[in-house]
Amino acid sequence: MGRSRSSVTHGAALMLLFITCRECTGFTVDPPEDLVIFDPGHLGHLEIRWSPPARLINKTECPKHYQLEYFSTYKGGWTAIRTPGRSYSAQFDLMKDIRVKVFTLLSGPCTNGTMVKSKSYTELVQKPLSTGVEGTRVKDFICVFHKMENMECKWGRSAKMPATSQQNLYFWHKQLEHAEECPEYIISGGVRIGCNFTGKVLPDFTDINFCINGSSAEGALKPTFISLQIQNHVKPGATEKLYLRTAPDTQLELHWECPVGSVPEHCLEWEVEHSQEGPDGKIASQQILTQQKSLTLPLIHDDERNCFRVRSQLHKYCVDKSYWSEWSRPNCYPEMKEVTPEPEWDMVRVYVYIAVAITAMLVLSLCLGTMIKVRSSRPEKKQDPLHTTLLVRNSVLRKAEA
Incomplete structure (x- = not known):
């Protein structure tokens, strides 16, 4: 129990000493200036830049650091980093507000060796672009990395999407100098519904940014921005x-x-x-x-x-x-035994055979009827007198011989 009270007392003393030293310097630090957000066209991977406060530009003997805080819409919270540089790149959702704060941190002989943070900060809030026909963003954007060999992304069309509209997909990652268009679109009913990345190598464990935009007779479509890592979409x-x-x-x-x-x-x-x-x-x-x-x-x-x-x-x-x-x-x-079905008559063939037989009988009957008519229509031939005489003679001779 005594050790615990001693530790608390010692910690409080150090905190008081830090506050006292900070106040005894009589030195205050201004926040950074000229905070801007630069979009290099990487579909959400933005560059944040700022300048040191004017009063510290010529104070080279005192190391200057900066604390950058930005709201990550993908993580749903604030992210803070400390850097001696005056720029930083971060991933943002371009369909939502971009919120950035920067503080100045100063240490060295100017502050008696203590770290002093500016009481105020420079803040920048950037609203998303408002261009595009309302209600025309794509829906249900899904990417599947089949067998870790072929990446396929598909999307759905909103109910307000003009029938004549055509959509385009662009993507970017850190190994590309600039954004590229889909190498092979998936088309259904004459419209683009997805992109096939067959033969296109996409890096894993790296943010890949997508943008689906387009145009129609009514105007530009609302762009949709998505960022993902392909190893989390394997099937x-x-x-x-x-x-x-x-x-x-x-x-x-x-x-x-x-x-x-x-x-x-x-x-x-x-x-x-x-x-x-x-x-x-x-x-x-x-x-x-x-x-x-x-x-x-x-x-x-x-x-x-x-x-x-x-x-x-x-x-x-x-x-x-x-x-x-x-x-x-x-x-x-146990396995299901396959039962061989008993052979059944092919009724179609039976019907064909019957039809052929009936046709043959009809044809035969018609032919016989025609032959009978032809014979009955012929005139009877008259007996030749000489022929009759020969027949009688032959008959008499056969009787005499008998």
Whole structure:
């Protein structure tokens, strides 16, 4: 208890000494001047610049530092940094207010070796641009980094978007000198709904800034600004090989292989869905999280059907967030036996055969009728007298011989 009071007393004494020394210098520090925010066209990565207070320009013997505070709309709070420089670059959401404060910090012989901070600060609040037709910003902007190989971003059109409008996507990151346009647009119904970055290398763990703007017959569209890091938007591929077998000790052993793609195996975690169907047809399901590529479960009832499927995502030790992959095809025990269906008559063919037979019979009957008509219409031939005489003679001779 005595030590605690002693520590408090000692700390209070040091604080009092600091205040006294600060007051005994009789030196006050002015805040910085000429605070400006410069936009180099990097879609939200802005440069903040300022000048030292006029009274300190010629005081080279005293080190000058600055404390910059800015409100980060992405983090939802203030960020403070101290720097000896007179400029700083930071990421901002250009669709919201930009708020910046700068203090002066002075130390050295001018302040008897103590750090003195200006009581006031220079502040700048910059409003977002108000240009563009109201209600024309895109909605539901989503980017998916498929298998860590292909980045795809899509967006939706607002209800107030003019039908004739066309949208453009631009992006920038620190490895680019200036913003670039989408390398390959995704088009549906004649309008652009997304961008495919196939073959375009985007760096991970780096802010990538996007801007979707456009034009229409009614005027320019409201621009939309987004900033993200691609490693937080990975969607692994679906697991293709899932194996299931029974072990001698009445257990089910499940194991699987990693999905195809460039996702590091050590970054994957798995969710296994286990469904049990009882004799009564009722199904009970459970989800099991694991960082292993195998799972062993007891086989309690032989008359139950057990089915499994697997999906994966990147765990929190590698990225801040991730998308789940699609489910694998289910694997069940016991397996469903495929029943070969009995052959059935192809009724279409039967109908065709019947139609052909009927047509053939009609054609044949028509042909026979025509032949009969032709024969009946021919005139009867008259018997040749010589021919008749020969026939009678031959008949008489045959009788005589007999």
